[in-house]
Amino acid sequence: MYTQEQIDKINLSLKTPEDALRWAYDTFGDKIAKASSFGPEDSVVTDMIIKVNPKARFFTLDTGRLNQETYDVMDAISKKYKINFEVMFPDTTQVEQMVRTKGINLFYDSVDNRKLCCEIRKVRPLNKILSTLDAWVTGLRKDQNENRSKAAMVEIDKLHGGIVKINPIIDWSWDQVLSYIKEKNLPYNKLLDQGYPSIGCEPCTRAIKPGEDLRAGRWWWESDTHKECGLHMDHKT
Numbered sequence: 163m164y165t166q167e168q169i170d171k172i173n174l175s176l177k178t179p180e181d182a183l184r185w186a187y188d189t190f191g192d193k194i195a196k197a198s199s200f201g202p203e204d205s206v207v208t209d210m211i212i213k214v215n216p217k218a219r220f221f222t223l224d225t226g227r228l229n230q231e232t233y234d235v236m237d238a239i240s241k242k243y244k245i246n247f248e249v250m251f252p253d254t255t256q257v258e259q260m261v262r263t264k265g266i267n268l269f270y271d272s273v274d275n276r277k278l279c280c281e282i283r284k285v286r287p288l289n290k291i292l293s294t295l296d297a298w299v300t301g302l303r304k305d306q307n308e309n310r311s312k313a314a315m316v317e318i319d320k321l322h323g324g325i326v327k328i329n330p331i332i333d334w335s336w337d338q339v340l341s342y343i344k345e346k347n348l349p350y351n352k353l354l355d356q357g358y359p360s361i362g363c364e365p366c367t368r369a370i371k372p373g374e375d376l377r378a379g380r381w382w383w384e385s386d387t388h389k390e391c392g393l394h395m396d397h398k399t
């Protein structure tokens with residue numbers, strides 16, 4: 163367990179994403195894993211991690227409602243880097259019960275229903291794997307939305323028992339992400355070419371129009387204040 167003072171000092175000593183990843187993998191060994199939802203940021207951070215630790219662990223949450231393009235890039239990344247993704251699925255009994263009582267497309271009916279679906283399909287599987295780890299790595303960036311604007315490169319994840327959360331590209335811009343993918347010719351989610359900068363579940367994500375916020379396509383029928391699925395809510399203002 164780290165104190166906030168210790169984390170502040172660590173952040174001051176880390177200048178680049180690679181610094182953060184080297185520190186993280188040296189410190190946490192096999193008790194750290196990268197969470198991937200196969201968005202563009204995940205392509206970048208995955209490439210960085212493999213250079214620091216080719217045997218690093220990666221996990222993903224398969225909600226059962228993902229796009230085929232997401233499975234395709236998972237397969238491409240898995241083959242390129244020889245990654246055996248730890249795929250976390252929701253509890254089938256809980257999904258069956260939810261669908262039976264609320265309907266298959268319950269998320270469109272109310273914010274509460276949408277949060278229930280995210281809770282069962284994403285939050286609980288995430289909690290399950292994080293309870294076995296000392297640290298995790300994300301592809302979060304500050305300018306993705308207001309909730310993430312206060313995040314640091316290394317932080318204490320109070321939502322998940324005080325384990326450490328590493329956000330190596332937290333200060334990167336969207337253009338930096340795109341440039342890195344292009345320069346290194348990385349596999350990326352083809353939904354990006356169809357106007358999807360933020361990747362989520364198929365029924366809850368749409369393409370954005372020019373000039374729209376990068377996360378405008380997520381849960382587009384809700385107001386901005388609700389737009390997190392509960393995986394990274396500790397920065398909510």
Ligand code: SF4
Binds near residue numbers: 276284362
């Ligand atoms: S994003 Fe939509 S489909 Fe996916 S878990 Fe949340 S509510 Fe359910």
